[in-house]
Amino acid sequence: MGGAESVALELSERQQALGMDVRVVSLAPLGTSALVEEFRDRHIPLEAVAKRPGFDVTMVPRLAARFHQLQASVVHTHNPQPLIYGAPAARLVRAAVVHTKHGVNPDVSRRLWLRRQAASFVHMFVAVSDDTAREAVRNDEVSRRKLRVILNGIDPARFRPNRDLAQAQRAELGIAPNDTIVGTVGRLCEVKNQRMLLRAVAPLLGSDTWLVVVGDGPDRQSLERLADQLGIGARIRWLGERRDVSSLLAAMDVFALSSYSEGLPLGVLEAMATGLPVVATAVGGLSAVVDDGQTGYLVASGNESAFQERLSRLLADRELAATFGRRGRARVCDEFSSTRVAREYLSLYAEALHGSLGFAEHREGLRPQPDRQPVRPHERSAPQA
Numbered sequence: 001m002g003g004a005e006s007v008a009l010e011l012s013e014r015q016q017a018l019g020m021d022v023r024v025v026s027l028a029p030l031g032t033s034a035l036v037e038e039f040r041d042r043h044i045p046l047e048a049v050a051k052r053p054g055f056d057v058t059m060v061p062r063l064a065a066r067f068h069q070l071q072a073s074v075v076h077t078h079n080p081q082p083l084i085y086g087a088p089a090a091r092l093v094r095a096a097v098v099h100t101k102h103g104v105n106p107d108v109s110r111r112l113w114l115r116r117q118a119a120s121f122v123h124m125f126v127a128v129s130d131d132t133a134r135e136a137v138r139n140d141e142v143s144r145r146k147l148r149v150i151l152n153g154i155d156p157a158r159f160r161p162n163r164d165l166a167q168a169q170r171a172e173l174g175i176a177p178n179d180t181i182v183g184t185v186g187r188l189c190e191v192k193n194q195r196m197l198l199r200a201v202a203p204l205l206g207s208d209t210w211l212v213v214v215g216d217g218p219d220r221q222s223l224e225r226l227a228d229q230l231g232i233g234a235r236i237r238w239l240g241e242r243r244d245v246s247s248l249l250a251a252m253d254v255f256a257l258s259s260y261s262e263g264l265p266l267g268v269l270e271a272m273a274t275g276l277p278v279v280a281t282a283v284g285g286l287s288a289v290v291d292d293g294q295t296g297y298l299v300a301s302g303n304e305s306a307f308q309e310r311l312s313r314l315l316a317d318r319e320l321a322a323t324f325g326r327r328g329r330a331r332v333c334d335e336f337s338s339t340r341v342a343r344e345y346l347s348l349y350a351e352a353l354h355g356s357l358g359f360a361e362h363r364e365g366l367r368p369q370p371d372r373q374p375v376r377p378h379e380r381s382a383p384q385a
Contacts, residue, residue: 002187004078004102005035006266007128007152007341011076012044014342023070025063027051027082034243051085063089074098074349077122080105084114087121096352097122098345100150103263103284104135116141123352126150126345129264129285148348151288152264153341156333159273161325162250169244169251173237179208180315183252183276185245185267186259188217193281193302195219197258198226200308204315205235214248216240249274254314254321259283260301269336272296272328277321279310289336295328 012022026048030036039046049066051059063085067075075090076098077083083099090097099122107115119125119142126148127133133149136142167177175181182201186192194213201211213223213236220238227233242248249255255271255278262284269289271278278296280286281303292298297310314321 003152003263003266004100007100007102008078009035009038009042009044010153010155010338011342011345012039013042014338015346016044018342018346020346023047023072025049025066025086027059027085034241037243051081056085059085060089060092064092067093067095074352076100076345076349078102080107080111080115083122084118087118091121094356096349096356098124098126098348098352100126100128101132101136101141101263102128103132104261112139112141119143119146122146123355124148124348126348127263128152129288131284132263150341150344150348151285151336152266152269153336153338154266154269154273154332155338156273156329159246159249159270160329161275162247165247166251169247173212173251175210175237175251176208179210180254181210181212181252182254182256182311182315183212183214183249183271184256184258185214185249185270186257186265187215188213188219188223190219191260192217192219193258193260194223195226196302196304196307197256198223198230198232200258200304201256201311202230202232203308204312205232209235209315211236212239212248212252213237214239214242214245245270246274249276252276253318254279254311255296256307256311257281257286258307262286264289269332272325273332273336275322275325275329277314277324278328279307279314281307289331291327291331295324295331 012024015022022044024039024044024046028048029050030048036046049063067090072093072095074096075086077086078100079102087097087099125142125146127136128151130149133147136147137144170177184197188194205211224238227236249271255276257265257268257280259281260283264285268278268280268286272295278290280290280298281301282298283301286298290296290298299306299310
């Protein structure tokens with residue numbers, strides 16, 4: 001379950017708590033997955049309008065028909081494919097359209113053209129970090145007047161230090177209570193650059209130090225082979241896709257993220273909320289979250305030696321690591337809660353409704369919250385071409 005999916009999940013739950021009628025539509029068959037189970041466990045209505053292989057010319061009218069049946073006031077799309085099909089479908093039923101861009105989305109040629117055309121249908125286009133907003137501007141993805149920045153958030157009540165959970169997880173993993181765990185959570189793929197993490201952490205793993213990897217993906221087998229080549233396979237726990245990430249984070253001592261590219265990764269926010277110091281690459285929106293030298297360390301993308309040195313420093317100084325962890329949790333609670341995100345989006349929906357053809361019909365359904373306004377690029381660092 002990636003960041004965009006997690007945002008949609010948290011946002012849906014918070015919006016329901018604020019009194020909104022939320023329906024989630026997937027463009028893929030639901031099947032069985034951790035994501036589907038999470039939506040169902042939280043009692044969020046979930047359905048599929050499945051896309052056919054290739055470019056599906058029937059998708060827009062089929063989505064429009066479903067939006068009409070649901071009497072949708074606002075359609076909020078996440079990531080490129082839902083934007084391409086969902087935005088024009090929403091406009092057909094006179095709904096307001098909001099899109100969220102979660103990362104770089106390195107499309108070229110026809111798919112980038114499709115994204116640009118689809119973005120012309122949206123009323124508001126949200127980037128999850130200033131860096132992501134600048135990327136949208138560089139690619140000419142959307143008109144600047146529609147562009148907003150809303151930083152991601154998580155539920156600090158769900159992700160928090162918990163010694164009992166930590167010890168239970170360590171026992172399940174076969175790791176002693178006083179051993180040290182470096183952990184990472186994310187899809188195992190090239191852009192996450194876990195190969196650098198393995199090389200950097202290899203000299204640091206020993207009889208009382210472990211690496212725990214939560215997540216799955218196309219690079220898993222090659223990463224396991226690299227770990228064996230480095231002689232550290234026995235010191236790594238490969239856990240695959242898990243639904244108990246909050247308790248796994250509670251069992252860790254340091255969180256590491258070695259990505260080449262990010263939007264604003266929820267995994268780092270979740271780790272900080274759990275009281276973990278972070279070592280990460282300074283990409284995407286990470287500099288807006290991790291205060292270098294205060295809540296963790298940021299290093300240049302691909303700088304393996306610096307990454308290793310910062311990890312070593314935190315592993316050697318538990319008091320420093322604990323101090324960083326406390327500061328990190330305080331910052332997430334103050335600035336990056338999912339409740340704040342939901343209220344900012346609710347305010348943005350109301351703004352989008354003002355620009356939609358259906359505003360007169362729907363204006364009573366959504367009202368902006370007086371205590372929160374959407375974060376606009378010019379109120380943070382304005383995106384530059």
